[in-house]
Amino acid sequence: MRPSLSTVALSVTLIITFLALSTPDLTSAQRIAAALEHITVLGTNDLHSASSKGRFLHKTLIRTAGETPHAHKGRFWVDFHDAFTNTDRATFEKVVATHPGLEIRHEFWESLNAVSIEVADDEGVLQELVRSVPGIRLIEPVILRQAPKVAESSFKVSMEAVHQKLLPKVSSHDITGVLEVHEKLGLYGKGIKVGIIDTGIDYTHPALGGCFGEGCKVAFGANFVDVKNGEKPSDDVMDCHGHGTHVAGIVAANDTSFIGVAPQATLGAYRVFGCEPGTGNDIIIKAMIRAVEDGMDVINMSLGGPGGWREEREARVIDLLTRNSTSIFVMAMGNEGSLGAFEAASPGVSQSAITVASMEAEYLSGYYFTVDPALKGASVGAHVKKTKAARQILYTGVRDVDFSKNLVQLSPGTSGLISRDGCSAINQNVRGKIVLVRRGDCTFDEKTANVQEAGGTAVIFMDNVPNSQSFAVSLTKNFTIKYMAVNMADGEYLLRTIRANNAETQGIKLVHGAGPASVRNMNSMFMSGFTSLGPDNQLFAKPDITAPGGNIWSTIPVKMGKYATLSGTSMASPYIAGCVALYLEGHPGASNATSRTLSAIRTAFQNSARPRPNQIGYKGYASVVQQGSGLINLWYAFNNPAIASPETLALNDTANMQTQHLHISNTGKEALTYKVDIIPAAGLVPFHKNMSVNVTPAKIVARPNSVKISQRMVTVAPGGNATVDMTFAGPNTDPKLYALYSGYVRLTPQNAMSADDTTMPPPPVLHVPYVGMQGQYHDVPVFDMSFGLQVVNKRGVPITRSSRVHRDSVLVHLVKARLPEHSPISNEGEGRKSELLDSDIFVVFKLLTGARVLVVDLVAPSGSDPRQVESFGVLKGGVSTYVPRTDAQKGNTMQVLPWNGEVMSVDGKRHVAIPRGRDYRMRISLLKHFGDLRKDEDFETFLSKPS
Incomplete structure (x- = not known):
């Protein structure tokens, strides 16, 4: 699938070699140190860990919208150093107020020492802002969050339901203990x-x-x-x-x-x-x-x-x-x-x-209809909780259907496998009727349009999947007729009733239910x-x-x-x-x-x-x-008179597992004795053998190979504490499957005795979940090899010229018009407004897993040792931290890095335009899971093969 990329075209020239990837190899930690020295890798608990000795000695990091997944167009966070004073703040606000391309959106001075701003046009204004206002620590895009979406939309009903006694199962309070808290504790x-x-x-x-x-x-x-x-x-x-x-x-x-x-x-x-x-x-x-x-x-x-x-x-x-x-x-x-x-x-x-x-x-709760109980074959549905005179058929969709109209079937049979039901013009007479149509083979819009064109007053879609519960019809167009949806079992019941009454032509009468019903x-x-x-x-x-x-x-x-x-x-x-x-x-x-x-x-x-x-x-x-x-x-x-902590045991992976210490505190007035055992849960295999994401992870039996427990029976005195030490060994699964195994430490109370030695009811069982990975997470690739590293234009088309083929038949020469000449940018990395910000060159790749640190740089066309190959600098915008893995979510299907032809010099102090008319390769370096920035072996590197 090609990326959908839209930006203003830029007349830029670049000659580089296509990136045919090698296997992961070592990279030099020193090589990217300059690119990373201006990044403070934020600690989990410290939002402002970038304070400095003296006044603003740290460089400023600017992350562009192009290098940030889900960036909100034109909006940025500006974070300030802790030493930023009220005077500095006044200077910042004055600069923003006098610049036509900037506007403060929201202020977070007291809570976060940050603001969000809006940039009207050119992101280059951010460089000017940094030069004008010392003390800015970080500028990065505001992230766009999509409005919440439900996984399934179902039974809509009107307020008249509230004026009746709803069936008791419209809530789940009795299975969650909430009903008892209401009734017994009055909370x-x-x-x-x-x-x-x-x-x-x-x-x-x-x-x-x-x-x-x-x-x-x-x-x-x-x-x-x-x-x-x-x-x-x-x-x-x-x-x-x-x-x-x-x-x-x-x-x-x-x-x-x-x-x-x-x-x-x-x-x-x-x-x-x-x-x-x-x-x-x-x-x-x-x-x-x-x-x-x-x-x-x-x-x-x-x-x-x-x-x-x-x-x-x-x-x-x-x-x-x-x-x-x-x-x-x-x-x-x-x-x-x-x-x-x-x-x-x-x-x-x-x-x-x-x-x-x-x-x-x-x-499930919702409105329903029945067939006329006088009809032959009309029967009560066994799945209905409260028996009625006829089978209650719950439906999704609009409620104001005219049930005075008869229901007719569009296609005969009860298998649910009729091909293209309602997908073409309807020749049978359905005028003035409600029409039953199977789901599948074409869109709901097409089926609805055909029923409407044939004169039907409403359409009821039946599912084509056995054992389905309900589904929601999604229409993208406006129609004058009404629509509903029922499950396959209810749809087939309607078909049987039509056939039993020889009503294929005239149809059968439906009766709308008086209020909401509840079914299992x-x-x-x-x-x-x-x-x-x-x-x-x-x-x-x-x-x-x-x-x-x-x-x-x-x-x-x-x-x-x-x-x-x-x-x-x-x-x-x-x-x-x-x-x-x-x-x-x-x-x-x-x-x-x-x-x-x-x-x-x-x-x-x-x-x-x-x-x-x-x-x-x-x-x-x-x-x-x-x-x-x-x-x-x-x-x-x-x-529960006892507390077991920590509430979850994160076992980490095989290489990092440590003895777990489970602390049990007795907050009650009686001694408590617990039996300690291990209850396994499903293991999941998150990746295929070719190291691609397994979107439906296989469920496997993954019991811990052994768990050494310091005491299988533990007694805790009133107001006292006890500790159970546990050492886990991963399950007997292939460590290259990187299986996620899990389960529960179960603490089962034995019969409690009161102070006068009379038996008391036992307290609840305690569960403490555990989860770990069999295999070394450090070895799980970050980069998605199945997609590779691609360079494309704004239309998503690879920039290639097939007339030039290198001797190994793997490298493809990439060509663009020449880069315009302009002077190198100095000012210690602060940069300046660039005429090259609107790119027509994009580096595209995918991540198998999340990346803590990601660096893309431009290197020489020859040389086989990734640690020794000459680097011309990190791509401008080519450094990212804490990047989510790519998946099928909108806006997250791939990483897209726009490039304007500039690189950060190897010393990290300047942005420069790369020389014209030369061949290049690109190199992407990713810090491995649990990797150390100081170690060469903790980076995985992908480099085009040497010519």
Whole structure:
């Protein structure tokens, strides 16, 4: 697939050799030291680690938009050194104010010592800004985050459902321990404030209070969409998207027939996404800071994007805010389960967030229809929880279908395999009828258009996949007829009923249901297939815990139908946020300060969770990198007299495994005795044998070869502590598979005895998840060899000239018009405005895994030793740090580095134009996993073969 590249064409000349890659080889750490000396590799916990001795002795790093995945066009972060004073700040603001190409977007002086700016046209103005304002440490693009998307959209219903007694399974509170906390502890979130950073909230919804502001359920919030520096965010937090309102209902909806997890909690709505998709991470961070300032006890963020590095800006800000406040951040893991392992989303990868995976709900809820019970063959569906006079058929799509019209089939048979059903002009008489059409072979738009053209009043799509539950119809055009969708089993039932009544021509009568129905979810209690897989890029375990997120009933904006069933980790995250609210309410005041910390809450939740099985292909537990500690059980979290820490054992890889120390604290009044054993979960193989990403990682049995446990039975005195030492050995799998193995240390309580020797009920079982890699992560390639390193023009076409072929028939000569002459740039790397910023040359490659450090430089056409080959300098913009791996997500399918013909000199002090009329090669150097910047052998290098 060719990259889609659009930029202003530049008349630039370059003659280089095509990059036929060799196998990974050594590189010289000293060779790239000059390129890296001006980069401060940020520590996980230190947002401002670049302070200097004296005044601003460090060089300034400017990262261009072209070298940064998901960059927000024209917007940049400007970070300042710690020694930056108010006088320096005044100078900076004056320079920006007097320059027509610059504008401050958002200020973060007190919290981050940074601002975000907007650049009108030429990014070269950034160089001028650096020269005019000493003390700038870093300039890098604002990252564009896409509006949250649900994995599946389903049953929309109207408000009339609320005025009836909904079936009891519209929530999952009884399987998560929330129902017991409500009924036995009387906790509903009263006095707890939950902030929701999302698309806004429809505060007019009756279940969400019906108003906004003081005294309302939605009492706090602000709209940050398109707000600029100096402008006060508006109070218009109205949701025009639907996502934020659904999230809010999961947390705190409060109606006589439907309640969220914490229905008495107060909400804060922080709108960062408008009606159009996408927003900058500066806006998101602005909302995060405001939510903390407003005193939100819990902050839910069902959003994110490609990442995997704890060092990313949003993740580091969460670390900073968590250290300096009492707010607890809860994050969605992501919906990229189809893209393989190592897909921990940013900012959910933060070590200071509770990151949540999704499990399928027990039941589906939605509107339904039946066939006329008087018809022959009409029967009750066995899958319906509450028996009715006829089979209830739940549907997705619009509700206002005219059910006075008869249903006819478009094609005969019940196999679900009819080819091209509805894909061509319809010749049979369907005028004035509802038409049943199978899914597949062409688009929903084409099928709907053909039914409409034939005079049908509505179309019902039936799935073509057996054992399906539901699906959402996606139409890109506007049609006058209505549409719905049903699963294959219900579709075949309709076909059988039509045939049994000889009604192929006249059709059968349908009856709309009186209200929402509830049916058993076929994938009930299994992990959702869409939930993203961890771990992060440094083998730390993510996600942390699981909550119901698949097919979740909740509120949506009034204008959109008021209630709907949606799916995604976006739905699982607010469930945990609501659980945190209940836990905080149950541990009030300063006397419980220790219990109210992030560490205490996450540990309590993870210890008490219950591991879940896979949905298919493996009979045991799902991998820890899919579910974390398992399904939340809030009741157990409240009633567990012991704490086991750390809450997760990150075993690292074979080369870095160390003895694990599990600490058990008894907070109760009775002695506790636990049996210690190991329960394995599914192992995952993240890569194919050719070292390409396995987007559906094979599930394998990967039991630890051995685990040496210091004591199999451990007794902990009241108020006391004990430690169990465990030494793991990886499973007996091929270390070149780099299998991710995982499981749980299970602490099973023995019958507890009271002080008078009478038997007491045992406390809950504790689970502590573990995850590790069999094999050395250091050996897993960073570079994607299957794609290679390519040089293309702005249309994505390789720059080649086939008339010149080198003697090895591998090298291809690349040609462009000549480079314009201009003087070398000095000023100690500060640079100047360049006429070459709009490139027509692009270096394109892919990353198999995330890259901590990436350097691309231009080298001589000859020489076989990568450490000795002559370098003409690092490409301008050719240095990046903490880069996510490429995958199938929009904007992340490849790394695209625009190049203007300039390189950084080998000493790192100047940018120079490369000489004209010469041959060159390129070299890409990537720091290996857990690599040391000082060691040659810790870099993998790809170099074109010598001529």
